Amino acid sequence: MTVEISYGAAEVVTGSCHLVKFDDGTKVLVDCGMFQGLDEYKNYEPLGFDPSDIDYLLVTHGHLDHVGRIPLLYKEGFRGTIVATAPTFDVMKVVLLDTAHLMQEDFDTAFKKAQRRGEEESVKEPLYTKADVKDTLRLPRRVVKYGQTIKLSPRIKVRYKDAGHIIGAAFLEIEYKEDGITKHVIFSGDLGNRQVHLNPPPTDPATARAVFVESTYGDRLHKDYDSSVAEFKEAVLKTLKHEGNVLIPSFAIERTQQLLCILNEMYENGELPRSVNVFLDSPMAIRTTRIYEKYRNMLSDYCQNRDHPFAFPNLRFTSTPNASKRINSIKRGNIIIAGSGMCNGGRILHHFKHRIWDARNAVIFVGYQAEGTLGREIIEGAKFIDIYGEKIKINAKIYTINGFSAHADQRELTEWIGKINGLEKIFLIHGEADKQRIFKKHLLQTLHKKVHIVKQGEIIHL
Numbered sequence: 371m372t373v374e375i376s377y378g379a380a381e382v383v384t385g386s387c388h389l390v391k392f393d394d395g396t397k398v399l400v401d402c403g404m405f406q407g408l409d410e411y412k413n414y415e416p417l418g419f420d421p422s423d424i425d426y427l428l429v430t431h432g433h434l435d436h437v438g439r440i441p442l443l444y445k446e447g448f449r450g451t452i453v454a455t456a457p458t459f460d461v462m463k464v465v466l467l468d469t470a471h472l473m474q475e476d477f478d479t480a481f482k483k484a485q486r487r488g489e490e491e492s493v494k495e496p497l498y499t500k501a502d503v504k505d506t507l508r509l510p511r512r513v514v515k516y517g518q519t520i521k522l523s524p525r526i527k528v529r530y531k532d533a534g535h536i537i538g539a540a541f542l543e544i545e546y547k548e549d550g551i552t553k554h555v556i557f558s559g560d561l562g563n564r565q566v567h568l569n570p571p572p573t574d575p576a577t578a579r580a581v582f583v584e585s586t587y588g589d590r591l592h593k594d595y596d597s598s599v600a601e602f603k604e605a606v607l608k609t610l611k612h613e614g615n616v617l618i619p620s621f622a623i624e625r626t627q628q629l630l631c632i633l634n635e636m637y638e639n640g641e642l643p644r645s646v647n648v649f650l651d652s653p654m655a656i657r658t659t660r661i662y663e664k665y666r667n668m669l670s671d672y673c674q675n676r677d678h679p680f681a682f683p684n685l686r687f688t689s690t691p692n693a694s695k696r697i698n699s700i701k702r703g704n705i706i707i708a709g710s711g712m713c714n715g716g717r718i719l720h721h722f723k724h725r726i727w728d729a730r731n732a733v734i735f736v737g738y739q740a741e742g743t744l745g746r747e748i749i750e751g752a753k754f755i756d757i758y759g760e761k762i763k764i765n766a767k768i769y770t771i772n773g774f775s776a777h778a779d780q781r782e783l784t785e786w787i788g789k790i791n792g793l794e795k796i797f798l799i800h801g802e803a804d805k806q807r808i809f810k811k812h813l814l815q816t817l818h819k820k821v822h823i824v825k826q827g828e829i830i831h832l
């Protein structure tokens with residue numbers, strides 16, 4: 371068997387795409403994600419392999435950096451079978467349609483501007499359209515359950531197990547027979563943070579000679595989750611007490627549902643005044659929350675023990691732009707959760723425009739803010755921001771709360787890898803190079819196994 375990792379998530383976090391070729395001729399792709407941030411340009415480069423050759427696409431979970439290039443794969447000729455859990459198929463649909471919509475919007479704006487300069491030829495077409503996404507979603511699919519083993523060929527089997535990362539996320543245990551010997555390899559997908567109450571902790575891995583493991587936070591330990599929740603509650607209550615409004619830029623998948631759980635608990639405990647309005651002002655987050663509700667039986671015991679973990683009387687979903695605009699007329703006592711998580715677009719910008727200049731209000735950041743985003747500018751202390759060409763002063767109080775990550779940290783990753791029986795070699799993927807070097811050193815000292823940081827363009831024989 372050979373694994374080719376030249377196609378993404380080698381010494382970077384995004385663009386997950388790993389091609390696995392078996393001796394019996396079966397070709398399998400594990401994920402086909404979008405490159406994001408500084409690596410975005412790579413989405414426009416050739417895939418590097420022939421998609422019409424691939425028999426199966428095994429999808430670990432629905433995050434954009436794991437599914438974002440699947441419509442491209444389809445456009446380039448992929449007609450194989452997609453394998454994923456039921457919630458992953460649902461999340462994937464929401465993510466891909468949203469992405470196609472945003473790319474079309476960006477294209478239309480750029481095209482209009484370029485037209486005025488007479489340079490419309492220079493504007494790149496969107497990577498794919500909504501119609502491409504719809505065609506992609508019609509490809510043959512196999513829906514798998516956690517713990518279920520399916521056959522990919524007479525000699526190859528794969529088992530999906532709960533990765534505890536987002537709804538439906540899985541790691542993959544692949545079993546294959548070569549030269550009369552049965553071998554095992556594991557792909558971790560993204561592994562979850564055990565401290566977060568939303569998903570069950572990742573399932574224990576079984577036997578494997580090799581593991582391809584994510585290393586996003588391989589260099590650090592997360593802040594304690596419970597104290598992060600306490601910090602969050604304090605920031606919310608302090609703002610409301612002074613007649614202010616709370617603005618929370620949030621990612622649609624997982625982070626938003628975490629926040630809804632916490633706010634729900636605050637409501638039930640009587641901590642949140644009954645007069646407070648909580649608005650979920652993001653169509654994508656609303657759709658995702660419905661998916662979490664639909665598959666509630668796959669969430670943690672904490673969530674299953676509650677009647678409605680993501681709903682309480684003063685929570686309102688605002689789907690339409692008009693409903694969103696009406697929030698502006700409610701002067702005080704609002705908690706507004708809106709996208710995008712890093713403030714580089716979305717409805718949160720409108721709320722900034724209407725409220726960030728008022729010192730009674732607060733913005734609570736609950737997620738990572740990448741370099742070059744408006745969110746990063748604000749947490750680094752900007753005094754003014756530019757929104758739709760208008761200069762806005764920042765008077766609102768700015769809070770940054772860490773500890774809500776959906777990824778395992780160094781200790782959790784190490785413990786999980788340490789549970790694999792018969793492990794000979796650890797391959798690090800899905801991480802930044804400097805963090806991977808720290809993680810490699812840590813693994814060598816604690817687990818005493820061979821560790822290899824996978825390079826761009828590398829072919830690994832197992």
Ligand SMILES: [Zn+2]
Nearest residue numbers: 431433535560
């Ligand atoms: Zn993920």
Ligand SMILES: [Zn+2]
Nearest residue numbers: 433435436560
């Ligand atoms: Zn990822």
